[in-house]
Amino acid sequence: MNNFHSIILGIVQGLTEFLPISSSGHLLLFSKILNIEPPSILFDLILHLGTLIAVLIYFRKFIIQNIKNYKLIFLIILSTLITGILYLIFNSYFEKSFEEFSYLPFFFMITSFFLLFFYLKNKRTKTLNSISFYDAIIIGLFQGIAILPGISRSGFTFISSLLVGMKEEDAFKYSFLLSIPAILLSFLYKTYEYIKNPFPMNSSNLILGCLFSFIFGALSINLFYRFVKIRKFIYFSIYLFVLGLILIIIIF
Numbered sequence: 001m002n003n004f005h006s007i008i009l010g011i012v013q014g015l016t017e018f019l020p021i022s023s024s025g026h027l028l029l030f031s032k033i034l035n036i037e038p039p040s041i042l043f044d045l046i047l048h049l050g051t052l053i054a055v056l057i058y059f060r061k062f063i064i065q066n067i068k069n070y071k072l073i074f075l076i077i078l079s080t081l082i083t084g085i086l087y088l089i090f091n092s093y094f095e096k097s098f099e100e101f102s103y104l105p106f107f108f109m110i111t112s113f114f115l116l117f118f119y120l121k122n123k124r125t126k127t128l129n130s131i132s133f134y135d136a137i138i139i140g141l142f143q144g145i146a147i148l149p150g151i152s153r154s155g156f157t158f159i160s161s162l163l164v165g166m167k168e169e170d171a172f173k174y175s176f177l178l179s180i181p182a183i184l185l186s187f188l189y190k191t192y193e194y195i196k197n198p199f200p201m202n203s204s205n206l207i208l209g210c211l212f213s214f215i216f217g218a219l220s221i222n223l224f225y226r227f228v229k230i231r232k233f234i235y236f237s238i239y240l241f242v243l244g245l246i247l248i249i250i251i252f
Helices: 003-018 023-033 041-058 060-065 070-089 091-097 101-119 133-145 153-163 168-196 203-230 234-251
Strands: none
Touching (some): 003 023, 003 153, 003 203, 023 041, 023 101, 041 060, 070 091, 070 133, 070 168, 101 153, 133 153, 153 168
8 A cells, every 4th residue: 555545545534434425335445446455454543543533623612512411421322332232243244244345336225225314204303402212222223234334324323313303403413423432432443453463554654544534534524514404415325326336237
């Protein structure tokens, strides 16, 4: 991997971590396009660090204001716990899905169809302070499904928040607040794996990957919010459907 690859993968990670189009799926796809190995444990760790910093900075004021909102904190922990349990139960299948590139287009298309629930005319009156433990469990389950490459974490958590009746603004906040422990735990897990099997890597690759994932991560959060406000989720759905269709034609 050279510096150019690091920049491209940093941009891909930053944009797709928070836009509802799947970062894991696009990193897998671009690794194929660039004809390189999927990101190493250390490089993947650094990419996640960049996006974690981006979301913490973007929501810094909201986080500080709600530092003593114990119910909200508990709900986020509950959703994360449910995701973790799902991962532990189906860990072997999740790991296998990253090795089978042929699964990727179908997961992209599943996300494409799921995003259309944005336009479902269900009752959306719940706020961050009025959602229930049951709602948090449901959202956590959908986040667990999004471990699969091609299934968007931000897309599945945002849409599932809408499906349990949250207002769009609150669903946006919950989805992105939920990304903090998700990315942090992934970061810690990758750190643990790297400590077990350390290996050297070009420092410029790491710096560039982290920098670009941070910059484009911050941009993508703002872009996601704009698409929520103008109600144009159909663009993401069309993009993923067409991408999935093209990959099916190429692979099969």
